[in-house]
Amino acid sequence: MGEILVIAEHRQGQLNPASLEVIAAAVALKEESGHKVTVAVIAESPDDFAGLVAKAGVDEVVKVPVPVASFQSDTYEAAVLALAEARKPAVIMCAHTVDAWGYAPAVAARGQFGCATDVFEMRFEAEGLVAVRAAYAEKLHMEVDFPGKETVLLTVRTNVFKPLEDDGSPAVTSFEAPSAEAHTEHLTFVEPEQTGDVDITQAEYMLSIGRGVGEEDNVEEFKELADAFGFTLGCSRPIADNGWLPKSRQVGQSGKTVAKCKIYLALGISGSVQHMAGMKHVPNIIAVNKDAEASIFTIAKYGIVGDMFEIAEELRDQDS
Amino acid sequence: MKILVPVKQIAVVDEDFELRDDGKDVDPDYLNFEANEWDDYSYEAALNIMEASDGVEVVPVTVGPDDAEDVLRRCLAKGGDRGIRVWDDALEDANPAVVAQVLAGVAAREKPDMILTGTLSSDRSYAQTGVALAAALGWPHVAVVTGIEWTPGDPKATLLRELEGGLVEKLSVECPAVLTIQLGINTPRYASLRGLKQAKEKPVEELSLDHLGLSGDSLAELASFRVRRMYKPETGQAELIEGTPAEQAARLAEIIKELKGAA
Numbered sequence: 001m002g003e004i005l006v007i008a009e010h011r012q013g014q015l016n017p018a019s020l021e022v023i024a025a026a027v028a029l030k031e032e033s034g035h036k037v038t039v040a041v042i043a044e045s046p047d048d049f050a051g052l053v054a055k056a057g058v059d060e061v062v063k064v065p066v067p068v069a070s071f072q073s074d075t076y077e078a079a080v081l082a083l084a085e086a087r088k089p090a091v092i093m094c095a096h097t098v099d100a101w102g103y104a105p106a107v108a109a110r111g112q113f114g115c116a117t118d119v120f121e122m123r124f125e126a127e128g129l130v131a132v133r134a135a136y137a138e139k140l141h142m143e144v145d146f147p148g149k150e151t152v153l154l155t156v157r158t159n160v161f162k163p164l165e166d167d168g169s170p171a172v173t174s175f176e177a178p179s180a181e182a183h184t185e186h187l188t189f190v191e192p193e194q195t196g197d198v199d200i201t202q203a204e205y206m207l208s209i210g211r212g213v214g215e216e217d218n219v220e221e222f223k224e225l226a227d228a229f230g231f232t233l234g235c236s237r238p239i240a241d242n243g244w245l246p247k248s249r250q251v252g253q254s255g256k257t258v259a260k261c262k263i264y265l266a267l268g269i270s271g272s273v274q275h276m277a278g279m280k281h282v283p284n285i286i287a288v289n290k291d292a293e294a295s296i297f298t299i300a301k302y303g304i305v306g307d308m309f310e311i312a313e314e315l316r317d318q319d320s
Numbered sequence: 321m322k323i324l325v326p327v328k329q330i331a332v333v334d335e336d337f338e339l340r341d342d343g344k345d346v347d348p349d350y351l352n353f354e355a356n357e358w359d360d361y362s363y364e365a366a367l368n369i370m371e372a373s374d375g376v377e378v379v380p381v382t383v384g385p386d387d388a389e390d391v392l393r394r395c396l397a398k399g400g401d402r403g404i405r406v407w408d409d410a411l412e413d414a415n416p417a418v419v420a421q422v423l424a425g426v427a428a429r430e431k432p433d434m435i436l437t438g439t440l441s442s443d444r445s446y447a448q449t450g451v452a453l454a455a456a457l458g459w460p461h462v463a464v465v466t467g468i469e470w471t472p473g474d475p476k477a478t479l480l481r482e483l484e485g486g487l488v489e490k491l492s493v494e495c496p497a498v499l500t501i502q503l504g505i506n507t508p509r510y511a512s513l514r515g516l517k518q519a520k521e522k523p524v525e526e527l528s529l530d531h532l533g534l535s536g537d538s539l540a541e542l543a544s545f546r547v548r549r550m551y552k553p554e555t556g557q558a559e560l561i562e563g564t565p566a567e568q569a570a571r572l573a574e575i576i577k578e579l580k581g582a583a
Contacts, residue, residue, distance in 0.1 A: 108452070139554075183493060187478070255486060
């Protein structure tokens with residue numbers, strides 16, 4: 001029996017919920033492959049997380065104590081490579097997160113593993129593992145395989161797999177990772193600035209603008225439109241990066257998740273994976289975009305293929 | 321002192337497109353080529369370091385065919401005196417693991433003090449090349465960097481790394497290092513017409529795999545995956561609101577009212 005090795009992730013003492021999604025993906029893969037599922041917890045105090053990842057379908061939790069409390073790429077690389085060397089897993093899986101971006105490609109390169117990032121579908125076929133990911137701004141999906149690779153590392157897209165709810169009773173073991181020379185040193189975390197601005201995570205109705213807004217001078221009219229409809233104004237990354245709206249208004253992976261939102265009106269937002277991570281769960285997404293192929297339409301309930309300025313102008317007339 | 325900046329020409333698909341006959345990529349007739357947005361930020365970061373210190377050279381490098389030279393010229397129009405382009409037909413459809421090895425070959429020749437590159441490219445979004453390059457070189461690396469405090473010659477740089485949810489990590493890294501740069505770290509300058517004109521005269525060294533002591537066969541073994549096929553995903557989940565903009569807006573207002581009432 002082979003093995004699927006999941007690397008759990010944590011930060012500031014909290015297990016990253018995305019790790020539970022990856023465990024769910026691994027358990028689904030186990031059902032078709034017969035491989036056992038092992039979850040590795042690499043942490044200063046692995047006991048803090050070992051119980052949290054002991055979900056139904058997990059066969060083993062392996063505790064890997066390391067001398068650092070925070071993510072440190074050299075430490076993670078050394079630990080994962082040593083685990084891979086000891087166990088020869090068929091698949092190593094971790095969440096497609098910022099931490100994973102910082103170590104997974106190095107692990108794959110050093111181990112000469114097969115590797116695919118941002119994977120949202122995986123299955124075993126006669127010839128081996130097949131993974132599916134997107135290309136060209138989500139307009140296409142690409143199916144990849146890994147001929148000749150004994151071990152394949154996958155980083156798994158977040159918000160795709162539903163975390164398992166039932167707890168299990170896996171074997172709990174320990175693994176001593178080789179000590180790694182750390183070339184980076186964590187200094188501190190900088191919390192997002194408290195601007196006194198509205199907290200978009202609490203907003204029920206959001207009107208968000210994206211690149212389509214064109215220039216800073218155009219932002220105000222959408223602010224007014226949002227106000228007229230009782231919506232909170234949000235934005236995608238380029239708008240915050242340009243300083244046209246504060247970072248606290250940014251929806252997405254590196255911004256905020258609009259947890260309480262019921263209606264999300266996306267104007268001129270094409271729908272990058274990073275943006276959708278913050279609003280994909282909203283039950284009523286309405287998208288207005290010039291590009292009929294924009295990926296936002298794949299998750300929207302209602303769509304208008306058109307110019308956000310024209311629609312906004314007509315909407316204002318509707319309101320008055 | 322030298323900063324090497326790997327940059328990439330990315331492909332953008334037309335609104336309507338067809339796949340290549342082998343089904344493994346888009347037919348090139350439907351692709352447009354642009355500079356990767358992330359690399360605008362990494363190149364700007366390198367120029368900022370160059371301009372703040374004396375004696376710093378910034379060298380853009382790309383792995384791509386003849387027309388990828390445009391990306392280098394665009395960089396050189398903003399600053400920097402020379403670029404490097406590596407190509408071999410064996411690099412068509414190359415994996416990030418392979419590109420990283422090629423870039424490591426360039427770094428071995430150039431011996432830079434720092435390498436700055438984009439966190440990812442918007443055509444394939446692998447987010448692998450920079451960190452895989454660091455692994456190939458055995459260098460320290462930090463991904464998703466949104467702040468750099470470093471004076472060339474310093475043994476360490478202090479960085480900000482963007483995490484999820486608006487959280488930022490402050491950390492230090494030993495140099496030389498590979499940093500992958502995130503959007504928003506700076507405001508990239510535009511290439512001026514004058515700069516573009518001047519850039520035409522700047523040297524771009526063309527290197528083959530031979531120059532780097534690499535071969536297509538040895539690189540093929542590094543491939544970390546194989547594309548089996550590409551396909552259009554199922555789309556069209558959204559109910560499209562048709563009509564004139566006035567009709568569309570009227571229906572939209574109605575929907576919002578209904579949804580708010582039901583909420």
